[in-house]
Structure formats: C-alpha cells, structure tokens
Amino acid sequence: MLKYIGRRILLLLPVLIGVSFIVFTLMYITPGDPAAMQLGEQATEREILQLREQMGLDDPFIVQYGRFARDVFTRADFGRSYRTNALVFDELITRFPTTLTLAATGVLVAVLIGIPVGIISATKQYSLFDNAAMMFALLGVSMPNFFQGLVAILIFSVGLGWFPSSGYSTPMHMILPAITIGTSSAAMITRMTRSSMLEVIRQDYIRTARAKGQKESKVINQHALKNALIPVVTVIGLQFGYLLGGAVLTETVFSINGIGLLMVNSIRMRDLPMVQGGVLFIALTFSVINLGVDILYGFIDPRIKAQYK
Amino acid sequence: IGCGDEAATDTLVVAQGADADSLDPHATNDQPSSRVMKQVYESLLNQNEDMELVPGLAEEWEQIDELTFEFKLREGVMFHNGEELTASDVEFTLLRALESPDVGHIVGAIDPDGFEIIDDYTIRISTVEPFAPLLAHLAHTASSILNQTAVEEHGDDYGENPVGTGPYMLEDWTRGATIELTRFEDFHGENGKMENITFRNIQEDGNRTIELETGEIDIAYDILPTDISRIEENQELELARDLNFSTVYLGFNTEKEPFDDVRVRQAINYAVNVESIIDSVMEGSGEVATGPIGPMVWGANEELEPYGHDIEKAKELMEEAGYEDGFSTTIWTNDNQLRQDIAQITQSQLEEIGIDVEIEVLEWGAYLDGTAAGDHDMFILGWVTVTGDPDYGLYALFHSEQFGSAGNRTFWGDERVDELLDEARRSAEPDVREDAYMEVQEIVRDEAPWLFLNTGEDRTGLRSNVSGFRNHPAGHHPLWDVTIEN
Amino acid sequence: MSNNILEVKNLKKHFKTPKGMLHAVDDVSFFIKEGETLGLVGESGCGKSTTGRAILRLLEPTSGEVNFEGKNIVDFNGAQMREARKNMQIIFQDPYASLNPRMNLGQIIAEPLLINKVYKDRQKVTERVKELMDTVGLTPRLLNAFPHELDGGRRQRVGVARALALNPKFIVQDEPVSALDVSIQAQILNLMQDIQEELGLTYLFISHDLSVVKHVSDRIAVMYLGKVVELSDYNAIFRNPLHPYTQALLSAIPVPRVDAPDDMIILEGDVPSPVNPPEGCRFYGRCRYRQDICKSKTPELREYEPERFVACHLVEELQK
Amino acid sequence: MDVKTIVPEKRKSQWAEVWKRLIRNKAAIAGMIVILILILTAIFADFIAPYHYSDQNLDNVRAAPSSDHWFGTDNFGRDIFSRVVYGSRISIQVGFIAVGVAIVVGGILGSVAGYYSGRIDNVIMRLMDVLLAIPGILLAIAIAAALGPGLVNVMIAVGIASIPRYARIVRASVLSLRDQEFVEAARAVGANDFRIITKYILPNCMAPIIVQGTLGVAEAILSAAGLSFIGLGIQPPIPEWGAMLSTARVYIRDAWWMSIFPGLAIMITIFGLNLLGDGLRDALDPRLKS
Amino acid sequence: MAKDLLNVKNLSIQYSTDEGVVKAVDNMTFEIGVGETIGIVGETGAGKTTTALGIMQLVPNPPGKIVQGEVIFKGEDLLKKNDEEMRKIRGNKISMIFQDPMTSLNPVMTTEDQIAEVILLHQDVDSKEAKEKARDMIETVGIPRERGKEYPHQFSGGMRQRIVIAIALACNPELLIADEPTTALDVTIQAQVLKLMKRLKEDFETSMIMITHDLGVVANICDKVAIMYTGYVVEYAKVRDLYNNPLHPYTQGLFGSIPNVEADEKRLNPIKGLMPDPTEVPEGCPFNPRCPKVMDVCKSVLPQRVEVEDGHYVNCHLYPPEEYQK
Numbered sequence A: 001m002l003k004y005i006g007r008r009i010l011l012l013l014p015v016l017i018g019v020s021f022i023v024f025t026l027m028y029i030t031p032g033d034p035a036a037m038q039l040g041e042q043a044t045e046r047e048i049l050q051l052r053e054q055m056g057l058d059d060p061f062i063v064q065y066g067r068f069a070r071d072v073f074t075r076a077d078f079g080r081s082y083r084t085n086a087l088v089f090d091e092l093i094t095r096f097p098t099t100l101t102l103a104a105t106g107v108l109v110a111v112l113i114g115i116p117v118g119i120i121s122a123t124k125q126y127s128l129f130d131n132a133a134m135m136f137a138l139l140g141v142s143m144p145n146f147f148q149g150l151v152a153i154l155i156f157s158v159g160l161g162w163f164p165s166s167g168y169s170t171p172m173h174m175i176l177p178a179i180t181i182g183t184s185s186a187a188m189i190t191r192m193t194r195s196s197m198l199e200v201i202r203q204d205y206i207r208t209a210r211a212k213g214q215k216e217s218k219v220i221n222q223h224a225l226k227n228a229l230i231p232v233v234t235v236i237g238l239q240f241g242y243l244l245g246g247a248v249l250t251e252t253v254f255s256i257n258g259i260g261l262l263m264v265n266s267i268r269m270r271d272l273p274m275v276q277g278g279v280l281f282i283a284l285t286f287s288v289i290n291l292g293v294d295i296l297y298g299f300i301d302p303r304i305k306a307q308y309k
Numbered sequence B: 001i002g003c004g005d006e007a008a009t010d011t012l013v014v015a016q017g018a019d020a021d022s023l024d025p026h027a028t029n030d031q032p033s034s035r036v037m038k039q040v041y042e043s044l045l046n047q048n049e050d051m052e053l054v055p056g057l058a059e060e061w062e063q064i065d066e067l068t069f070e071f072k073l074r075e076g077v078m079f080h081n082g083e084e085l086t087a088s089d090v091e092f093t094l095l096r097a098l099e100s101p102d103v104g105h106i107v108g109a110i111d112p113d114g115f116e117i118i119d120d121y122t123i124r125i126s127t128v129e130p131f132a133p134l135l136a137h138l139a140h141t142a143s144s145i146l147n148q149t150a151v152e153e154h155g156d157d158y159g160e161n162p163v164g165t166g167p168y169m170l171e172d173w174t175r176g177a178t179i180e181l182t183r184f185e186d187f188h189g190e191n192g193k194m195e196n197i198t199f200r201n202i203q204e205d206g207n208r209t210i211e212l213e214t215g216e217i218d219i220a221y222d223i224l225p226t227d228i229s230r231i232e233e234n235q236e237l238e239l240a241r242d243l244n245f246s247t248v249y250l251g252f253n254t255e256k257e258p259f260d261d262v263r264v265r266q267a268i269n270y271a272v273n274v275e276s277i278i279d280s281v282m283e284g285s286g287e288v289a290t291g292p293i294g295p296m297v298w299g300a301n302e303e304l305e306p307y308g309h310d311i312e313k314a315k316e317l318m319e320e321a322g323y324e325d326g327f328s329t330t331i332w333t334n335d336n337q338l339r340q341d342i343a344q345i346t347q348s349q350l351e352e353i354g355i356d357v358e359i360e361v362l363e364w365g366a367y368l369d370g371t372a373a374g375d376h377d378m379f380i381l382g383w384v385t386v387t388g389d390p391d392y393g394l395y396a397l398f399h400s401e402q403f404g405s406a407g408n409r410t411f412w413g414d415e416r417v418d419e420l421l422d423e424a425r426r427s428a429e430p431d432v433r434e435d436a437y438m439e440v441q442e443i444v445r446d447e448a449p450w451l452f453l454n455t456g457e458d459r460t461g462l463r464s465n466v467s468g469f470r471n472h473p474a475g476h477h478p479l480w481d482v483t484i485e486n
Numbered sequence C: 001m002s003n004n005i006l007e008v009k010n011l012k013k014h015f016k017t018p019k020g021m022l023h024a025v026d027d028v029s030f031f032i033k034e035g036e037t038l039g040l041v042g043e044s045g046c047g048k049s050t051t052g053r054a055i056l057r058l059l060e061p062t063s064g065e066v067n068f069e070g071k072n073i074v075d076f077n078g079a080q081m082r083e084a085r086k087n088m089q090i091i092f093q094d095p096y097a098s099l100n101p102r103m104n105l106g107q108i109i110a111e112p113l114l115i116n117k118v119y120k121d122r123q124k125v126t127e128r129v130k131e132l133m134d135t136v137g138l139t140p141r142l143l144n145a146f147p148h149e150l151d152g153g154r155r156q157r158v159g160v161a162r163a164l165a166l167n168p169k170f171i172v173q174d175e176p177v178s179a180l181d182v183s184i185q186a187q188i189l190n191l192m193q194d195i196q197e198e199l200g201l202t203y204l205f206i207s208h209d210l211s212v213v214k215h216v217s218d219r220i221a222v223m224y225l226g227k228v229v230e231l232s233d234y235n236a237i238f239r240n241p242l243h244p245y246t247q248a249l250l251s252a253i254p255v256p257r258v259d260a261p262d263d264m265i266i267l268e269g270d271v272p273s274p275v276n277p278p279e280g281c282r283f284y285g286r287c288r289y290r291q292d293i294c295k296s297k298t299p300e301l302r303e304y305e306p307e308r309f310v311a312c313h314l315v316e317e318l319q320k
Numbered sequence D: 001m002d003v004k005t006i007v008p009e010k011r012k013s014q015w016a017e018v019w020k021r022l023i024r025n026k027a028a029i030a031g032m033i034v035i036l037i038l039i040l041t042a043i044f045a046d047f048i049a050p051y052h053y054s055d056q057n058l059d060n061v062r063a064a065p066s067s068d069h070w071f072g073t074d075n076f077g078r079d080i081f082s083r084v085v086y087g088s089r090i091s092i093q094v095g096f097i098a099v100g101v102a103i104v105v106g107g108i109l110g111s112v113a114g115y116y117s118g119r120i121d122n123v124i125m126r127l128m129d130v131l132l133a134i135p136g137i138l139l140a141i142a143i144a145a146a147l148g149p150g151l152v153n154v155m156i157a158v159g160i161a162s163i164p165r166y167a168r169i170v171r172a173s174v175l176s177l178r179d180q181e182f183v184e185a186a187r188a189v190g191a192n193d194f195r196i197i198t199k200y201i202l203p204n205c206m207a208p209i210i211v212q213g214t215l216g217v218a219e220a221i222l223s224a225a226g227l228s229f230i231g232l233g234i235q236p237p238i239p240e241w242g243a244m245l246s247t248a249r250v251y252i253r254d255a256w257w258m259s260i261f262p263g264l265a266i267m268i269t270i271f272g273l274n275l276l277g278d279g280l281r282d283a284l285d286p287r288l289k290s
Numbered sequence E: 001m002a003k004d005l006l007n008v009k010n011l012s013i014q015y016s017t018d019e020g021v022v023k024a025v026d027n028m029t030f031e032i033g034v035g036e037t038i039g040i041v042g043e044t045g046a047g048k049t050t051t052a053l054g055i056m057q058l059v060p061n062p063p064g065k066i067v068q069g070e071v072i073f074k075g076e077d078l079l080k081k082n083d084e085e086m087r088k089i090r091g092n093k094i095s096m097i098f099q100d101p102m103t104s105l106n107p108v109m110t111t112e113d114q115i116a117e118v119i120l121l122h123q124d125v126d127s128k129e130a131k132e133k134a135r136d137m138i139e140t141v142g143i144p145r146e147r148g149k150e151y152p153h154q155f156s157g158g159m160r161q162r163i164v165i166a167i168a169l170a171c172n173p174e175l176l177i178a179d180e181p182t183t184a185l186d187v188t189i190q191a192q193v194l195k196l197m198k199r200l201k202e203d204f205e206t207s208m209i210m211i212t213h214d215l216g217v218v219a220n221i222c223d224k225v226a227i228m229y230t231g232y233v234v235e236y237a238k239v240r241d242l243y244n245n246p247l248h249p250y251t252q253g254l255f256g257s258i259p260n261v262e263a264d265e266k267r268l269n270p271i272k273g274l275m276p277d278p279t280e281v282p283e284g285c286p287f288n289p290r291c292p293k294v295m296d297v298c299k300s301v302l303p304q305r306v307e308v309e310d311g312h313y314v315n316c317h318l319y320p321p322e323e324y325q326k
C-alpha cells in the first residue's frame, strides 16, 4: 500500500511538469505584454522595454520555461509576481486555505445533501420524492454558479439582508458561497448515488441478503450502500476538482480573496508567475485529492486494495 | 478578542476596488497602492486639495538657476524605523526612482549627476533641461522619500515592508484582502487622528456600496455611478463628489483618411451627444469635457466653448469634407467595460451622419502596439494628469515629437502647439506658462484631434459620522485628519 | 502424413500480466487430418480458446509453428495471411458478442466477401449472402434484421454463415453451443454436422462439455493448464482414459440415467493459476497417483499406443 | 463498395428502438421540446425578436419589463427579450461546435490510444492526465486568454478543455470492444485496422459519446457563459447570455431583469439538454431502466 | 399429504414489462415431502428462478407480482404472511442458493461476516459466537476456517459457491432452494459441489428444491423432478419414472437433444423450433407449435394435470384425464 502511494506520488511529478509546461506555453502565447500591462496606460515605450528586460521577457521561450521549471521543481521556488513582486508561493499560501475551505464546504454541503437524497430516491424509485429530488438535482446542475450566486445575493443579501454579500471573513460569509458552489455538486452526487444504488440493488448479493431474512433498511445500509459508494467517491473526488475550478467564478461573484479570484486577475494582468503557481497549486491539490480517493477505494473495496500491492 | 464597538471607533475602514500591488513607490504606479502609500510616505512637497504646493518634507525651496532647485529639509523627521531623515535619503530615493520603469518618467527630468548635498538638511537637485513642472512632479507619490537603510535591508521584499515618514505605518497586510495601518507616534507633524486605518479590497463595485450601507466600512472609494442616488438618499451616508484629473477621449488617427480632415473630426464632435453618453454610461458623473484637460488642472482653459450636439452642423461639415454619404471606419477599444460602452453608443450615434462604425476590442498589448504604430482609425483612451500640471496633460499627447508610443496616438501635430508647449515647459514664469497653455487648448479644441468626452470625478461614499475627508483630485486622498464620531 | 491439413508444433502463447508471465498455452502440439473433427476439451481457463486463436493468428503465438497445408503461417506476412484466412475461419462462443450490433445480417455475412473483394458485382454478393443464409437455415426475410432481434440459436447460425462465406477448408469452433439451451444446441450441432459432410470441412471443436465433444469429434485432445495431456480417438478416450485427469474429468460428468453408478472421482482443490507455473506435471497438485518424479519432471506428450498420445509419467504403471 | 447496396431498403436499426424508448420518457420529451424551441428560436431570431439586438435607445435605459419590452431594457435601452432571443444563436453555436470539435479530436485520440495501446496509448493518456489535472474551467480560461476574446476562440477554448473527457470515454469503450468477438471475427476475415475502427468499434461506442455529448453541450454553454462572465469570452455587443449577465451584475440592485432573464435562458437551456441527455442515457442503456 | 413440507398450489406469477405481460409461472402445483429433493428442470426463461423467488416471497415488485396460488409451508400459507414474519422464515427455515457464485456474495464483506450475519439474525447468539459458528460452517463446507477473514474475490468460483452454501445452511433450514448452483462451475468443481450438497443434505436432513437445466444433475441428486416449459409444469414424477418413461413430448425432446456419453449415436434428435416469446405464449398447450405429436385440441385447450401412474403427473392431451381417472 505504502509503496503504491509512493509510486503514485512519483507519477504526479511528470503530470505536474506537463501542467506547468502547458500553462507556461499558454501564457507565453497569450497576447499582451506583461510589462505593458503592469505599467498602465501612461507608460512610455522606453519604460516598457526597460521592464521587459528586467523581467527577463526577452529571453527565448525555452530559456524562460527552463528557468521557471528548474526553480519550481528543484527548489519549490515559484518566483515573484510580475505585478506585486511578492513571492508567488506566499501569496498562494495565504489564499489557499480560503479556496480550499470554500471547495471543501461546498463538497461537504454536496455530500450531506447528495448521498441521503440519492439513497432515498433509489430505494423509492419513481415515487413522488424521487421525481421531485431528480428534478431539483437537474435544476441544480443547470443553474450556472455565477447566476445562482447573483440570485442568492439579490435575495439573501440585498433583499433579506441575512448574509453579507462579499468577502470571506466570518462563517456567515461562507454560507452563501458554499451553498452556491455546492449546489451543482450536490445535484451530481445525488444523481450518481441514485443510479449507483439502483445498479447495486439489482445485484445478486442484495438478493442473497434479503434471502437471509435481513431487514430492508439493513440490506440498504449495510450491503448496498458501501458497494454503491465506490463510484460516488470518484464523483466526489472529481467534484472537488470541479469546485476548485468553480471557485474561480464563485470567488469573482462574491469577491472572495481566494486563489480563483487571484487567477482571474492574474490572467488578466498577464502575471505569468502567479498564474503558473496558482494552476500548479490547484492541479497538485486536485491530484492529491484524486490520490486520496484512490486510497479510499482500497478501504471501501477490498478488490481494489488487492491491486495496490 | 475584545474587538467591540470601542475598538472599532479607533479604526477607520476604507474600501477600494483592488489591493495595493506594492508599497514600494518605485515598484508600482497604480491608484490603490498610491492611496495607501499616501498615508505612509511623504514627498518633499505636497499639493493640497486645491492643488497648491505646500511644504512637505522640505520646509522651503528656491530655484537657484534655470536647472537647479535647492531644498531645505525639516529637521528631526523620523522614519518608521527610527532613523532620521537626511539629505542622502533624498538623493538615494530619487536616484532609485529614476531607475524604475514604473515611475521613472515622473522624475525623468532630473539629472542623475545633478544632486548636490550641501549638508544633512540641504540638497540641490538639477534637471537636464529647464523643466518648469519639476516641483509638481516632486509632489507626486512616486517621489515619496524612502529610507535607504530599510530599502537595502529588505531588498526584493521592500514592497511589503515599507518605511516612510508618514503619519501611519504598515501593521499587517493580508494580500488581496486587507492592509492595516497604525498610527506612527513619532510623526513629525500633527499625529493622525485615527489610531488605525484598514484598507479593504472589495473588488465588486456594487458590494462596496452594500457594505457601506451595512456599516462594515466607513469610506468607500470609487462608488458606481448607478449607486449615486442610493447613497445620496441614504440618511446615514454621504457622497463626496469632486472632479479629478482624468479625462476620457476618443482619438482620431489624423494621419489616415478621412480623419486627416479637420471637418470630419469636428463633424463627429458635433454628431455625438456626449451628454447622453455621460448620462447613460456614467450616470451623469463628471462633466462634459470641453478641451483636453479638465478644470481641476492648473491652467485649464475654462473658456472653451463646448461643441454641443448639432446633427445639422455635423452633416454640413461632412458634406463640405466630401463625405455626404458617410464612410466606414472602426473604433478600437481595449477590454474595458466603460470604453466598450462608449464605443457602442458612439457607434449607434454616428450612424445618423452615415458613418458606419465597427467596434474592435483589442487586448491591451495589441491595443498599445497598434495605436502606437498608427494602424487604428478611432480609439478610446483616458489620461490622468497626475501631477496636476498641464505639461503632464498636454505635452505627451499633443507634441509632435511624442507621436506613437510616447503618448500622441492621434499623430496630430501643430507647429504652434509644439512651440508653445516647449516654451511653457522651460519657463519659470507661471504667467507665461499659463498663457501658452491657454492657447494650446484653444488650438486643440478647434483642430479636434479628439472627440472630447468627459472629465472624470472621484466619488467617495462616507458614513455620515465620518468627518474630515476631502477628495484629492489626484485620486489618492490623505486620511490623517479623518475622524469618526460616535 | 500428407493428409494432415493442420499441424501445430510446440505452440506457446504467454501473456504478460501484472502478477507475472501467464502461460496460457504452453508447448502444445497436435495435428488435424483433413475432413475430421478434433475435439479440444478442458476446464475453464486451460487455454483452449487461446490455442484456437493462436492457430488463426488472431493472437500472435509466442513461439511454435502452425503449419496449414504444409506451410508455417506464423511466418506469413500480412498479404499471405489474408490469403490464408480465406481457408481458415472461426466461430465464436458467445452469439451475443460475436456479431456487430450495428450491422444487419446481410451486412455481417457480406463482410468477408466485401473485405476480400470476392465479387466485382454487387448483385453477386447479395446472391451469395442469400445462398449462405439458406445453407445455415435462416430465411432471407432476416436479411435486414439486426442481431439483437434474434435469439441465440439464430445468431449462432449467422456466425456460421459468416465463417462459411469464403469457402474455408478449416474452421475453429470455439464453444459454438455452450451458450445455448439444450434444444437449440442440438439443432446447431446437427447443422454443423450437415455442413461438414456437405462441404468436406475440417473442424477444431473447442468445448468444455465432454458429452458434446464426444458426440461431434473423431479425435479428442484434453487440455489441462496450457498443456495437452491426452490425445486419442474419441472411443478410446471414453472407454479407457489414460491420464488421471481425463479419468477424473470423465467420471465427473453427471449422466442423465437413474441407475448410473455413483463412481465420481472427486478432484481436490481448483485448477491452479497459469501464472509462472512450476516445473513438473501441471496436474501434480490434484493427482491421486502423484509421485516424486511428477513434481520434478514435466511429462512430454508421447505415443503410448499407436494414435494414442498421453503426457503422464505413470501411464504404464496405471494401466497394469 | 458499400454494404448498403445489399440492403437497399430503409435501415431499421437499433436507433429505432432507442427512439421508441426515448419518446416514452416524458422528461426526455420535455428536454427535446426545450432544445427544439431553442433551435427554432435561433433560426428564426430575426422574426421572433421585436428589435435588433443592438438597437439602442438611450432615452429608455434599464426600463422594467413592460408590454413594449417584455424583459425590460438594458443599460443602453436595448430590448432584453430580443437580446435573449439572439443569444440563443450564440449559445447553440458555441455548445454544438465546441463539443463537435472535442468529440472529433477526443474520439480520434481515444480510439488510437485504445486500439493500439502500448506506447502511443501511454503518451496520449498521460497528455490527457495533464489536461485533466487542471480543472476544466480554469483550463478554458487560460486557453481563452491565450487566444483572445471572440466567438471562435471561445469554442476552441471550451472544446479543447473537454477533449480529455471524450478521449477517455472513447478509449474505455474501444478497450472493451477491441477484444470483443465480433471484432475478432472481422479480423479473422481479413479486415484491416481502419475498417475495424471505423465500422466495428466507433459505431459501437456511439452511445456513451452521444450521452456525454448532449450533457457536454450543456457544459460547453455553461463554460462559454462563464468565460464571458469574467470578460474572457464573447464580447459585447454580441448578446451572449453570460456576457449579458456579466454586464447586468453592476445593475443587480436596480435592474434585476437584466440578470434574471439571460440567467433563466441559460438555465432552461442547460436544463433541457440535461433532461435530454438523461433520457438518452436511459434509452441507450436499457439495463438502467428497471 | 400431511407429511408434505411444502405445497405449492396453482401458483401464478407475472411480470409486467414494456413489451407486455410475462406469465413467468402459471398455475404451478407441486409438493415436497420432508427430506425429499425435487428437481425443477427447464430451459432458459421457463420460470424456474421465478418459482423459487415466489416461494421465498422475493419476487421483485414491480415488475413482478404473484397473481394467485398458495405456498403452504408446514401448513401455513406463506403468501399470507407479512414482511416481518417472512423475514423470520427466510434464511432460517427456508434458504436459497443463487445461480452465480461470482455475484451472490457481497464483495466488500468478509466471508465469515456474511455467514455470521444470517446466524445473528435468526439465532440468539452474540456476534462473537456467530463468527465462531460461521467459521465452523466454513470448515463444514471444506474450506480452512482461517480463510473466513478473506473477501469473496480471494476465492475461486467453487469455493465461493461453497460459501454461499454455508450461508444457506448456517441456520439449518428445513428447505433449501438451490437455483442452478453448479451451472457456472466446471465439471470437476461441479462434482465437488454436488457431492458436498448431497452430504450436507443428508447430514442436515434438509429438503431441497434443485433448479437446473441439466438432466444429468437431476438424475444424480433428486428424488422427484418437475419439467417446466414457459411457466408451466408439463411433467412431474419420481426421477426413476420420468427417466425411464418420459411421457410428455417436450420431455422426450429434451432427452433427444442431449448427446449421450454412453451411447454412440451419430445424430441428435432435437425439438424443432424455438421457445416462444414470453409475452406471446401460444394458446392451448404452449408446446403445441413445436410438438411432433400435436393434435387439434392442443391448439386451443390447455391440458390439465393428469396422474398417469402413481405419482407420475403429466399435462398433455395425449393422456386424456378420462382414461387415467382412478
């Protein structure tokens, strides 16, 4: 098991290098001179050239990337922001907890809603509850985060004044964004749980459990659930990544000072080191979560654990 | 921890739309940073809200010759790190500023070899050429005086560890969220009124208003035009509206047909209903611009007659110019909501005189390159006369030596204007300068290389219990005298 | 020997798996005479299908020879192989998986003809397809039917028609009836028999069902864990199985007769894993008669009596 | 030479079955109707919309919904209803083209990877892993930034970001199909790789692709709107719903209709596509139907 | 009759599907005495599994529904029992082994836990004892008791089927229903399992319903046999009677279809045609379209059960009830 985890972690490295290369390339070909962006509208050409040279932007692509990759992968040095000259790593680390909390609360909300509703829906297939739950789930998936955020602000902040509309300092601040970001995931998890549960309920071993004289509730909770959870766990893992991405929009709507907002601003400002660092951070987090999901599998499903040797 | 109401009154919370990039005056020139730095640093001179030069770190100054000024520094001025300000800090600071791509142009007139330290409190600064606006430039936040020891000690991280002589010093900075300043008790002048000032970054413009309404913040900068009435009608709030140094214009590429014809340019000035643009896009904020610089800038010509909205006149001029059937052209703009909105309205209004406009939204770098190279037809830009001196607002934009990236993207030049601008830049006589600038503005108005749009304003929302705040036309407002009443 | 249409020599097929090298087929040799049916039996996973596939080079053999009409097809290049395949075809076990669900019967049966460009004239293709359908007992009405509309028996007939399209001489039948119900199974078995007689075909008939194999085969090869352990005439094998495994296998068949003697030889344990099998007789672990030599030395398949091949060190002893 | 010549009659295929199952599903029908209305709206926008999407009326800005302007007007006095109607064109284009691109590219990559396995597979799938390690919207944002704003670029950005998903689906299907007996049978009668991939494998992985594609269109529309929302997508005055929402955000307290209607348009579209996608999933996989 | 353990009377079970109503079991009648083993034989879709589920009251509903009949177990009609009462019977008095050993076990539970579960449910023991008993059962079915800690995927097919048997027999049921317990297994493994079942059946004195399509297996293990065709029992008799003298043409056809290992026949004698679509079972005798001895009456009248000899029942017009009335 440990060896397996070790190997998986080693395998992360090439993925991250790939991620950094792609992002670097994208940002490199992105039109717009970071120097010009930084200096603002009233800068002169001479100043821009001067800054370009200072930033090392005149070096060939491969030299620039090489320099970056070397610093990141050998010394965990993400460099300094073009815009603020602050250490990218520090900037990310201070914002990371915010984004992670946002995504994690979102996932938590999603799991707390999604799994129970999914189970009930599956066990009461085609009932009123099932139909209603599926409709809501679909609506949840269909509602764009940013729209939902706006509507939530409109209703709960502007209209009712229950929650603050921006920032992320107190638990009160977290409620609307977390719900906003969690809804679509809740919907996904509900649907996944339901269909996985329906699949499992048809299996022979469920029939076996019933044939033992087991109570229906226990058949569901003891036999079906654990088996049904396996694909759901993947979805939860994927949702986490999706939410990390979704944070970009949600943080914009709610002015939350997380990595997502930072990314959007940095991309706009062509703050290449910051974008690089941020995407790498998110990719790393996402990969680690996926690794966690895989390990979790082992605990849920002994068949998979056997393969981890 | 005991952060009750009592403590709250000791802290002034100010919100703006972005975090400061850096608190190193030489590393950035953006407004959010300047607004913070204004509280932390001082310059040799200050410009008050009425744009008069008043003593800052320099108690007095005099012009020695055409090129040289001598400054007498205040004695006993302490930096936040406990060191005393001396003339060498001034030389060090300005030399460092000269090197900076971000603010170099502000002090660019200074001769790097032209510093002369007479004693610890006396320094002479020379320019390469005669440069009348030097004092105004030295009053800019980019010319804030830094402490040499602190700069050298922190190196690359100086931007997060600023050391100035101002009434407030940096206590804590959560990147992207808040900057907390605390009173510098050894300030040489009258101490700041509030114990702490917190700058909050609230990027979403509407949210600043909301939080001002809920009382989470005391001062909100850059209130949306759409929120003006909301604040004005609210008993608990006040709105400070004052014109500032900014101008928005739509430029013509006068090297290209048909904009090489002054009649076409004038026709467009007549055809566009600027007032309606200001009303719809900017909710009537600011004023219709009548010339290239707004009334807050010293030497602004307030006698200029606005073109006004006159379709008939416009059509006449078009006909005279031989464009009775109009023509097709483009408006360039960058990814800026306001400018895109302006472009859209202009587009639909120009249809009336037969001009068929296509809007091209360019990415900022491409926009700059294209307009510098003269690939454009019409374009929308803004300009802030940061020093409050007309030289800054006119020279780069209308001098024929400044074509392209240097600032004159209309490629419009006029010998008389060149002459006047040069003269005003050199002259030490304010009257001579003023006369020259008046004439320049008249010519520019008549020749219309721009469609004059709008002089901007600062809109600062205040809780009613906040007193002592005044907008500074440069956009960075000193908060030393602000108090909150209970 | 010239009437051997197929000779397989030392055929091996190994698969790389995470756990090690899987010896699916390990040094198998046999021959098939023209016009006869060789039955290949053995338990699940013993390598029957792999053998069949390797013979057609649907799986590349790891080593060994497959001589078809005297030529070793393992050395054939693409074009030669395509030519050879016209003469050797295969029918699969699963009537559901062996037909492309997106093609109708006409298309499925025409595929071999089209791919090999047998006819220039499209009309001829259609005629031939109808003829084939007739041969296997499918009404032409089904030409446009899709596989999912058919039952297993009919599907299997389609598989047969497809295999016959190119007029092959030799057909590998990989458990063609094991997925079918008994009544249908009997119909298909009869069909195969008829076709064989009519067209003079040679079959390699793979199955795990001994009674079926016995019914259709002239000679029978018994496989165990990648190896052929016994190969003889069907009568001989059933009357007097030589290998202890064959004996156990035969005794284990439940006979549909009330007073059948209850003399099953129950083998202990399961078939061991074919991954990295140890030296010695593969059957060692489950054999009633095992001796030390069986553990250390792999028994070769040898001719114990004329036309009777067996791979066991102890045959002579046991036959006494 | 095509087999169709042998079967001149109309092809009654499994699709007929799927269709039968699909139209028995009420939700799927609702979804289809929504999509149909959307498509018709897009086609006949010129007739449906009472105004052109860029007609301004600065004397009537941000007017509340009324009989003249069903959905009210925006900050330029443009008719929001007309803009929402025209917006359907944009969304449909973005959704379908982006997904089309992703399916084609992803399909080719996936089938090559799955069919040949080994090193090619490794290279392709590692590349996909890399793309998958970046959350889709973030990747789309980065690509959109690199390409610059504009309709085509948005399609490309959203399309590229969803390539890995299709590559994976196709690869998985190909892997499971590759060793199916009917594929082997084709090989046994001499079919070459190209024929096997195009006639045997790809037609049989259509089901998951179609389902994923339908849901993918929904997601593509969402992503495009998201891009526009943060100013990296389709630029005004093109009436893209996300861009409309983005503009409307500033006015949310004064003119709710500016955000509600484009928002609802997005939602209903996505909802319809999801209903249809779910219906298709059930119809294509009878096993899921209890 | 009184000593009958189970009496199934006129049991009919239907599934309603999109394609129509499937009469999976129709008017089924048979009885099992204490200690007796009855085989139910039939081809795919004949309704064998459904019969078993009907007895267990486990027919999935929807789409399945028991439309009529009685299932009298030890004098009580199971169909009249509520859920709670049925649960006490399932796994305890009546146990069932399902067809596929690969899928009948919960993949995420250890095997001993799965056996212990049924013991805990029906016996008054704590979980430690239950586990201990579970391990005993594992040993009883011939697997080392330590392996109880392992998961199903670590076992081979034959061993899994033994675990399934252990679960079924853990509470010493009076009736064991085995639904094709060896179909998925190889012959040598099948032999092992059959032998085990025979032994256990004797040891535990359990009555058994053995569902299979293999006439060999029936001969090997059963006392009585019922032949099913499209939901009907067409023939029901003691094994010896049926094998020596199959009466129904379908039964005869089945015997003609299987190759005989012992004889050397060159050609099989199969039943012609195909099983009818389950939603469109022909009128009259369902076998009439395929029957070589079909008569006019067969096409319209459903034949009744006739006792041709003592305990040898057949549903066929060839045997008119009048002739065999006692």
Ligand SMILES: Nc1ncnc2c1ncn2[C@@H]1O[C@H](COP(=O)(O)OP(=O)(O)OP(=O)(O)O)[C@@H](O)[C@H]1O
Binding pocket: C015, C016, C017, C022, C023, C024, C042, C043, C044, C045, C046, C047, C048, C049, C050, C051, C208, C274
């Ligand atoms: N493509 C493959 N990769 C790895 N192992 C394989 C592959 N194909 C077959 N095997 C393994 O080779 C062995 C022999 O398989 P094969 O299919 O030939 O057996 P078989 O005798 O036909 O069995 P069955 O009766 O189940 O069809 C088995 O252990 C199987 O798992």
Ligand SMILES: Nc1ncnc2c1ncn2[C@@H]1O[C@H](COP(=O)(O)OP(=O)(O)OP(=O)(O)O)[C@@H](O)[C@H]1O
Binding pocket: E015, E016, E017, E022, E023, E024, E042, E043, E044, E045, E046, E047, E048, E049, E050, E051, E060, E063, E064, E213, E278
């Ligand atoms: N859940 C279900 N829904 C609908 N129809 C069903 C269901 N289960 C079984 N049937 C139908 O009922 C009939 C009898 O099925 P059953 O499973 O009892 O047959 P069987 O004799 O056990 O067959 P096999 O030998 O294949 O196990 C078949 O036609 C089958 O299609």
Ligand SMILES: [Mg+2]
Binding pocket: C048, C049, C050, C174, C175
């Ligand atoms: Mg096989």
Ligand SMILES: [Mg+2]
Binding pocket: E048, E049, E050, E099, E179
């Ligand atoms: Mg069954």
